[in-house]
Amino acid sequence: MLGIEKVSVEVLSEQTGIIYFGNAISSEISNQVLKADQVLSTLFGEALIDTIPAYCSLHFTLNPLRLNILSACALLREKLPELLAQQDSKSDSQLSRTHIIPVFYHPDVGPDLNDVSVQAGLSIEQIIALHTANVYRVYAIGFAPGFCFLGSLDPQLQLPRRDTPRTKVPAGSVAIAAEQTAVYPCETPGGWHLLGRTAVDMLARCQDQNDGIRVGDTIQFSAITRNEFLKQGGDDCPLV
Amino acid sequence: MSFTIKKAGPLTLLQDAGRFGFQHIGIGVGGPADERAFAWANHLLSNPYNTATLEITLGPFELLANAATQIALAGADMAATLNGKAIANWSTHTLSAGDTLFLYPAKQGLRAYLAVVGGFHCQPVFGSCSTAMREKLGGLSGQGAAIKSGDSLEFTASAQRLKRQVPPDFIPDYTAPLSLGLLPSYQYGQFTNAALDVFLNNEFQVSAESNRMGYRLNGPAVEAPQGELVSEGISLGAIQITPAGQPIVLLQDRQTMGGYPKIGCISALDAARLGQCRPGSRLRFYLSKMEDAIGERERFNRFFGV
Numbered sequence: 001m002l003g004i005e006k007v008s009v010e011v012l013s014e015q016t017g018i019i020y021f022g023n024a025i026s027s028e029i030s031n032q033v034l035k036a037d038q039v040l041s042t043l044f045g046e047a048l049i050d051t052i053p054a055y056c057s058l059h060f061t062l063n064p065l066r067l068n069i070l071s072a073c074a075l076l077r078e079k080l081p082e083l084l085a086q087q088d089s090k091s092d093s094q095l096s097r098t099h100i101i102p103v104f105y106h107p108d109v110g111p112d113l114n115d116v117s118v119q120a121g122l123s124i125e126q127i128i129a130l131h132t133a134n135v136y137r138v139y140a141i142g143f144a145p146g147f148c149f150l151g152s153l154d155p156q157l158q159l160p161r162r163d164t165p166r167t168k169v170p171a172g173s174v175a176i177a178a179e180q181t182a183v184y185p186c187e188t189p190g191g192w193h194l195l196g197r198t199a200v201d202m203l204a205r206c207q208d209q210n211d212g213i214r215v216g217d218t219i220q221f222s223a224i225t226r227n228e229f230l231k232q233g234g235d236d237c238p239l240v
Numbered sequence: 241m242s243f244t245i246k247k248a249g250p251l252t253l254l255q256d257a258g259r260f261g262f263q264h265i266g267i268g269v270g271g272p273a274d275e276r277a278f279a280w281a282n283h284l285l286s287n288p289y290n291t292a293t294l295e296i297t298l299g300p301f302e303l304l305a306n307a308a309t310q311i312a313l314a315g316a317d318m319a320a321t322l323n324g325k326a327i328a329n330w331s332t333h334t335l336s337a338g339d340t341l342f343l344y345p346a347k348q349g350l351r352a353y354l355a356v357v358g359g360f361h362c363q364p365v366f367g368s369c370s371t372a373m374r375e376k377l378g379g380l381s382g383q384g385a386a387i388k389s390g391d392s393l394e395f396t397a398s399a400q401r402l403k404r405q406v407p408p409d410f411i412p413d414y415t416a417p418l419s420l421g422l423l424p425s426y427q428y429g430q431f432t433n434a435a436l437d438v439f440l441n442n443e444f445q446v447s448a449e450s451n452r453m454g455y456r457l458n459g460p461a462v463e464a465p466q467g468e469l470v471s472e473g474i475s476l477g478a479i480q481i482t483p484a485g486q487p488i489v490l491l492q493d494r495q496t497m498g499g500y501p502k503i504g505c506i507s508a509l510d511a512a513r514l515g516q517c518r519p520g521s522r523l524r525f526y527l528s529k530m531e532d533a534i535g536e537r538e539r540f541n542r543f544f545g546v
Contacts (some may be wrong), residue, residue, distance in 0.1 A: 011506040012425040014533035016475040025472055037264075050263045052473030052496050059473020061263075064534060065541050103493070141475070142497035145266045148469055149497070160468060161499065163483045167449070177499070178468040178484050188374055189453075206265060 104229035105196035112193035146185035146203030165191035199234035247302035259368035270370040273515030277315030281355035284312035291359035316349030330406035349414035361394040421528025426502035430465035461485025477506040507533040
């Protein structure tokens with residue numbers, strides 16, 4: 001069980017706060033975040049504007065005329081451990097599905113493959129083998145609509161983010177940073193290392209009512225050829 | 241009843257108060273870059289707070305009224321004219337069918353807000369008309385497109401003919417030196433005293449690489465704490481420090497999550513002040529109290545009926 005002393009509640013701004021459950025990635029901590037999310041929605045009701053569940057933190061926004069952020073955080077500091085203990089373990093046992101995402105790994109569409117190869121001391125083939133071997137958990141959906149934060153990455157592939165983020169990362173880019181991996185669902189700035197590209201529309205997959213990707217699900221990547229990628233509607237245009 | 245947009249200008253966006261309640265699936269809040277001017281424009285017309293207005297960045301801008309109605313202008317001073325005659329900013333105006341409203345490039349400030357009685361018609365996407373260009377959500381089309389020349393903006397006819405102006409004491413001076421309150425939060429405690437000194441005792445300049453997503457600030461490098469941070473939810477006004485030491489203040493169109501260390505936040509109302517700054521503007525930070533930011537927000541929400 002997660003030690004209560006590891007839970008901290010902090011005020012961020014005049015209408016936002018955050019609950020930290022340590023600074024590590026584990027499915028146990030992720031379950032605590034999902035439980036806290038349910039606790040907040042019950043506890044704050046209409047005063048809660050939204051939440052952002054992440055790997056080991058839960059960000060929340062309150063309507064200041066309904067509930068003062070300082071009072072809310074004081075209340076959480078006092079009551080949260082007890083409320084978490086009371087929360088049923090629905091998130092522990094929720095049905096988890098596995099989604100397969102085909103990826104074309106190549107320097108044309110993964111312009112950091114060579115850099116990662118040098119920094120990690122691995123061949124491109126080894127990078128692809130390691131990246132496709134793990135089954136990743138969806139720890140959060142954020143940063144952009146349909147952007148799934150996936151963990152955990154093989155330790156041999158773990159590198160710091162790029163010092164200067166790219167101002168444009170193409171949609172479908174498959175990327176890594178520290179112990180995380182993800183697919184960029186739409187064109188956006190980004191600081192992760194790009195390994196390849198998928199033709200899968202991640203936002204559409206997240207919005208799917210029946211078979212959609214949700215927090216707690218698992219994702220595995222499979223390597224495909226350029227031809228397969230193009231047949232699936234992929235764009236192999238190199239990054240300019 | 242409609243307006244025809246004759247000249248959309250460099251960036252004109254339909255914005256209501258924002259898209260609330262979907263950050264957990266990565267859909268950002270968006271909304272007006274200057275919430276204060278947006279609020280005044282709607283308030284002058286007695287519109288509900290969350291009414292879709294036009295956020296006109298920089299100008300020029302021109303529209304043709306196809307029907308009589310009332311509008312309000314607030315925010316950046318774009319030397320507005322109605323059929324060629326100068327009209328006041330921070331004020332309501334009555335338009336007749338055939339009238340032409342013209343806004344020149346902003347003299348001070350960056351964004352003007354144009355509200356119409358009852359708001360512009362728009363099909364909300366995820367509960368909001370706000371245009372999120374990067375996310376391709378909202379706006380006239382629902383696909384996140386900016387307003388284009390030739391677009392037709394519909395509204396409901398109204399007999400309302402108020403004459404209202406914002407009291408002079410409440411009209412901000414966008415040329416005044418800007419000082420933003422740092423709310424110490426996020427990784428504030430992990431920054432060295434030397435880094436905090438650099439941040440709080442120097443002037444910064446708004447970089448040309450600034451937009452509704454975030455404002456990059458040029459100035460002395462602020463040393464960020466070592467070590468990787470696990471990505472976490474980002475508040476409006478959070479101040480990221482890049483590994484190269486550059487502060488980025490995250491605004492309405494920010495990503496919902498990120499992993500760079502943050503030295504703290506500015507309040508949403510300070511973010512609104514920053515939203516009127518153009519590249520090259522100079523600003524400073526001071527250490528602010530959470531209670532003061534809460535108080536300012538509560539007064540704002542009560543006054544404007546947020």
